[in-house]
Amino acid sequence: MPLLALARPLLRPFDGVGRSVACIAVGVLVQLAALLVVAVPWLPGGPDEVLSVLAAVAVPLAVLAAAAPVLSAVQRARFRNRLGVEIAAPAPAGSVVRRLRAESTWRQVRYHLLVGPLLALGGAVTLLLWAAAGVAATVYVWIWALPPEVRLANIGYTTQAAYVTLAGAAGLYAAAWLSGVLARTDARAAARRLGPSRAELLEQRVEEVTESRAGVLDAADAERRRIERDLHDGAQQRLVSMAVNLGLAKVTLKDLPEDARKVIDEAHREAKEAIAELSSLVRGLHPAVLEDRGLDAALSGIAERTPLPVGLRADLPVRPAPAVEAVAYFVVSEALANVVKHARATRADVRVETRGGILLVVVTDDGVGGADPTGGTGLAGLAKRVASVDGTFSISSPAGGPTVVTVELPCAP
Amino acid sequence: MRAVIAEDSVLLRIGLVKVLEAAGFDVVAETGDAEAVLAAVEEHRPGLVVLDVRMPPGFTDEGVRAALVIRKQWPDTAVLLLSQYVEERYAADLLSGDTRGVGYLLKERVADVEEFIDALRRVAGGGTALDPQVVSQLLLRRHSDPLDRLTPRERDVLELMASGRSNAGIAQALVVSESAVAKHINSILAKLDLPKADADHRRVLAVLRFLGVG
Numbered sequence: 001m002p003l004l005a006l007a008r009p010l011l012r013p014f015d016g017v018g019r020s021v022a023c024i025a026v027g028v029l030v031q032l033a034a035l036l037v038v039a040v041p042w043l044p045g046g047p048d049e050v051l052s053v054l055a056a057v058a059v060p061l062a063v064l065a066a067a068a069p070v071l072s073a074v075q076r077a078r079f080r081n082r083l084g085v086e087i088a089a090p091a092p093a094g095s096v097v098r099r100l101r102a103e104s105t106w107r108q109v110r111y112h113l114l115v116g117p118l119l120a121l122g123g124a125v126t127l128l129l130w131a132a133a134g135v136a137a138t139v140y141v142w143i144w145a146l147p148p149e150v151r152l153a154n155i156g157y158t159t160q161a162a163y164v165t166l167a168g169a170a171g172l173y174a175a176a177w178l179s180g181v182l183a184r185t186d187a188r189a190a191a192r193r194l195g196p197s198r199a200e201l202l203e204q205r206v207e208e209v210t211e212s213r214a215g216v217l218d219a220a221d222a223e224r225r226r227i228e229r230d231l232h233d234g235a236q237q238r239l240v241s242m243a244v245n246l247g248l249a250k251v252t253l254k255d256l257p258e259d260a261r262k263v264i265d266e267a268h269r270e271a272k273e274a275i276a277e278l279s280s281l282v283r284g285l286h287p288a289v290l291e292d293r294g295l296d297a298a299l300s301g302i303a304e305r306t307p308l309p310v311g312l313r314a315d316l317p318v319r320p321a322p323a324v325e326a327v328a329y330f331v332v333s334e335a336l337a338n339v340v341k342h343a344r345a346t347r348a349d350v351r352v353e354t355r356g357g358i359l360l361v362v363v364t365d366d367g368v369g370g371a372d373p374t375g376g377t378g379l380a381g382l383a384k385r386v387a388s389v390d391g392t393f394s395i396s397s398p399a400g401g402p403t404v405v406t407v408e409l410p411c412a413p
Numbered sequence: 414m415r416a417v418i419a420e421d422s423v424l425l426r427i428g429l430v431k432v433l434e435a436a437g438f439d440v441v442a443e444t445g446d447a448e449a450v451l452a453a454v455e456e457h458r459p460g461l462v463v464l465d466v467r468m469p470p471g472f473t474d475e476g477v478r479a480a481l482v483i484r485k486q487w488p489d490t491a492v493l494l495l496s497q498y499v500e501e502r503y504a505a506d507l508l509s510g511d512t513r514g515v516g517y518l519l520k521e522r523v524a525d526v527e528e529f530i531d532a533l534r535r536v537a538g539g540g541t542a543l544d545p546q547v548v549s550q551l552l553l554r555r556h557s558d559p560l561d562r563l564t565p566r567e568r569d570v571l572e573l574m575a576s577g578r579s580n581a582g583i584a585q586a587l588v589v590s591e592s593a594v595a596k597h598i599n600s601i602l603a604k605l606d607l608p609k610a611d612a613d614h615r616r617v618l619a620v621l622r623f624l625g626v627g
Contacts, residue, residue, distance in 0.1 A: 301550070
């Protein structure tokens with residue numbers, strides 16, 4: 001066992017050597033077929049004049065270039081089946097003109113006309129090496145297969161044969177190593193030239209990430225809505241019912257002792273406070289009015305609850321997407337909360353309008369200014385929420401005011 | 414007075430029935446959807462209908478639409494709408510035309526049983542009951558007009574006035590004398606170029622017209 005463990009690194013070139021050799025062999029066959037196409041005009045009776053020579057070179061090359069997609073598919077199948085290496089096809093370019101102009105087409109042609117043939121040449125050499133080394137390593141077998149007279153005529157052949165066998169073994173080792181290197185090089189070169197380019201891969205990745213992010217946002221949004229519904233249909237109704245009963249007790253049980261009335265009064269007040277608290281929590285999650293009636297109605301609710309005069313101008317001919325509406329609502333709600341907390345303002349103005357494919361939200365106040373977007377978590381949270389739908393967030397707040405928060409959110413026009 | 418209740422949340426419906434009965438109403442029918450409430454009104458001809466805005470099957474504004482039908486077909490029936498949140502358009506729809514016997518309150522007001530009973534009686538008696546939030550939200554929309562000429566105190570008075578309170582109610586709410594309230598109201602009506610009027614509902618009507626919903 002320890003011996004085998006020692007030998008393992010030495011035997012590494014033989015790992016998966018069968019697959020490498022198969023891959024190389026198929027590659028050589030494919031290139032031979034392509035070579036045949038190029039060679040057809042040169043068969044006996046071929047061209048002799050300059051023009052026809054040029055044509056004899058150009059036409060087969062053009063044919064190969066035209067057949068690039070098919071050849072690429074064949075090559076991809078080779079790597080998939082022989083090596084288990086998956087090479088994605090680049091995005092289809094469409095029409096012939098666009099295909100000719102596509103960078104991916106010329107990358108493929110480079111592989112089929114230059115890289116592929118060179119590697120196939122190396123492959124052919126390797127296969128020959130396998131054959132030669134195989135024969136050399138087994139030279140004794142061949143010698144015994146010869147008539148005995150030959151052996152008698154060459155006394156002393158055993159020493160030479162031993163050298164040949166050793167050379168064959170070394171050759172086999174080299175061939176195995178070379179096969180591995182060649183197959184790997186081929187796979188790498190093919191991946192680079194037959195697959196999508198780095199830019200395309202990144203583009204695809206960005207698309208996937210954007211899509212999955214949108215999915216996550218939608219899921220979070222749906223979850224908020226579900227919690228809002230559950231709270232509204234469950235706990236809130238129960239609290240209202242309880243408060244109604246307590247209120248009724250207050251109204252109808254006039255002849256209770258003073259301390260009993262006090263207790264009921266207290267419980268009633270607390271129940272109402274709980275309702276108010278729960279309502280504001282639910283509004284913070286996802287206000288029902290936003291879903292039912294849209295941004296305009298929901299914003300006038302916020303403006304009304306803000307304890308200073310708020311001017312609201314909303315110009316929304318069409319409703320933006322729910323996720324965008326939710327972010328806009330959140331922006332105004334947070335911005336006004338900040339105004340109340342920090343700005344010492346006497347009034348605030350909210351303007352919401354769609355301009356092309358942009359939902360513009362501007363919140364202005366006449367307070368003391370000096371808001372720092374890097375300071376508190378409020379503004380940073382706003383910026384993050386806006387960024388989650390690819391919007392832009394900016395704030396201008398010089399010392400002494402006024403403060404202007406501007407948010408642009410992309411929405412389909 | 415006979416009353417009909419339409420509210421799809423069972424808990425709240427039970428509470429409403431109790432409150433209405435405590436207020437001396439005779440609840441002749443309680444339903445959970447808008448279709449049924451019209452049938453119930455047709456059958457019982459109640460003096461008052463209390464409706465939830467959002468009801469099955471669509472859970473949008475079935476209650477408002479039913480209320481509008483009731484206002485049109487049975488103008489003598491008072492209608493009180495309950496809503497989870499303020500929607501100005503509902504208020505505007507409901508208040509366009511005759512504003513006698515109309516109310517629009519947030520659901521959570523039901524918990525203030527005493528005030529809610531006041532509002533019920535006022536609406537049933539042909540008055541108006543608007544949620545303070547509805548009024549201030551309606552005022553919010555028109556800050557660029559003669560309202561700017563009002564003093565903050567006059568604005569307070571106007572809001573309370575628009576929600577259907579009497580002079581005495583306004584005086585109580587603002588902790589001032591009734592004569593002070595009357596002075597404020599005269600000043601408001603003058604500033605808003607409205608002719609002097611003494612009947613309570615005409616006063617509300619004038620305010621609502623000014624708010625752009627009457």
